[in-house]
Amino acid sequence: MRVFxxxxxxxxxxxxxxxxxxxxxxxxxxxxxxxxxxxxxDAGAAIHRGDLEDLDNLRSGAASADGVIHAGxxxxxxxxxEVCQVDKIAIETIGEVLANSDRPFIITSGxxxxxxxxxxxxxxxxxxxxxWPRASExxxxxxxxxxxxxxxxxLSPSVHGDEDKHGFxxxxxxxxxxxxxxxxxxxxxNRWNAVHxxxxxxxxxxxxxxxxxxxxxxxxxxxxxTTRTIAEAIGKQLNIPVASVAPEAAAEHFGWFSHMAAIDxxxxxxxxxxxxxxxxxxxxxxxxxxxxxxxx
Numbered sequence: 279m280r281v282f283x284x285x286x287x288x289x290x291x292x293x294x295x296x297x298x299x300x301x302x303x304x305x306x307x308x309x310x311x312x313x314x315x316x317x318x319x320d321a322g323a324a325i326h327r328g329d330l331e332d333l334d335n336l337r338s339g340a341a342s343a344d345g346v347i348h349a350g351x352x353x354x355x356x357x358x359x360e361v362c363q364v365d366k367i368a369i370e371t372i373g374e375v376l377a378n379s380d381r382p383f384i385i386t387s388g389x390x391x392x393x394x395x396x397x398x399x400x401x402x403x404x405x406x407x408x409x410w411p412r413a414s415e416x417x418x419x420x421x422x423x424x425x426x427x428x429x430x431x432x433l434s435p436s437v438h439g440d441e442d443k444h445g446f447x448x449x450x451x452x453x454x455x456x457x458x459x460x461x462x463x464x465x466x467x468n469r470w471n472a473v474h475x476x477x478x479x480x481x482x483x484x485x486x487x488x489x490x491x492x493x494x495x496x497x498x499x500x501x502x503x504t505t506r507t508i509a510e511a512i513g514k515q516l517n518i519p520v521a522s523v524a525p526e527a528a529a530e531h532f533g534w535f536s537h538m539a540a541i542d543x544x545x546x547x548x549x550x551x552x553x554x555x556x557x558x559x560x561x562x563x564x565x566x567x568x569x570x571x572x573x574x
Contacts, residue, residue: 280304281486282343284330284368285350285386286323287314289442290433293479294349295321301483306343308335308350330368340375345382345486348372353444355534362411369414373421373428382489383428384482385418389471389498389545390435390538397501398432398471398545400494415494422491429485429493431478435543437497438566439475446470447563449535451512451572460513461523461531461539466506468542471498474560484554495550499558502544511567 281298285291286307295305295318305323308330309315315325328335330350340346348369352361369385376383391410392398406416415430422428436446454460473481478497485495506522513520528536550556566572 279344282306282339282346284308284348287317290475291349293475294482295323297479297483330364333371336371337375340372346372347384349386359411366413366417369417373426376426378425382486383426384485385414385430387414387430387432389432390543395542400496400549427489427491429489431495431497433497434471434473436472436563437475437478438563447572454512460509460520462506462509463523463528463540464525468505469502469544471501471545472563473497473499476560477558481556496545496547498545498547511564515573
């Protein structure tokens with residue numbers, strides 16, 4: 279299969295590209311710079327120059343492919359509402375090209391806000407939250423109605439592994455270094471789920487090869503890890519104290535990240551494992567932290 283991949287040179291995208299090539303697929307990767315293009319060449323992929331706001335290039339990339347994986351997102355939280363709109367338009371643009379073709383289209387979302395405070399499962403379809411303008415799943419359903427085999431992968435809040443420079447664990451490590459303490463909110467009993475990026479990449483391939491319209495898959499290898507446990511592992515690696523921060527002081531300590539530091543978002547992948555025979559095999563989140571992946 280010839281697969282058009284957005285976000286092909288990112289932390290997760292590079293693993294997806296390699297997973298696809300190793301499985302015998304051809305990859306056409308979206309690249310917005312010479313450095314990104316070279317990265318794709320080195321991986322054995324073909325290059326499609328452009329970015330997520332270049333709709334004509336998105337159309338031509340999708341038109342030349344047998345399937346599409348949309349793993350790209352503009353991680354600029356200073357204009358979050360705007361980049362969420364860019365994401366929505368990109369999904370709808372690609373979907374229009376794939377309409378009535380039975381070609382698979384895998385779209386990226388997240389588990390964190392699927393069902394805060396209780397175990398998220400694949401069959402839960404959360405309503406659009408005005409406070410969280412990312413509308414990837416709603417856009418996926420829109421294009422599925424056009425006759426596209428559009429399916430959603432919800433990634434864990436922590437997709438971890440070597441070369442993770444901008445994810446949630448690096449953010450916590452950076453804050454811990456700056457503050458001199460590795461902190462958690464309240465009792466630290468709120469839970470995150472997690473997945474190694476190589477296991478996530480394998481899930482993308484399985485979803486691409488077995489997509490059904492409207493399907494949701496959870497990239498959650500570990501269902502629930504308390505934030506206190508994560509803070510303790512980071513503190514041990516940095517050799518700094520570990521402490522609780524009162525909920526009312528979380529914004530002062532964690533800044534813009536305070537909401538994620540306090541969120542409770544366990545997520546099951548039981549249905550995903552059963553439907554796709556997905557079996558995560560790579561190191562757990564705490565193993566990566568304890569092995570110094572984030573503190574070297």
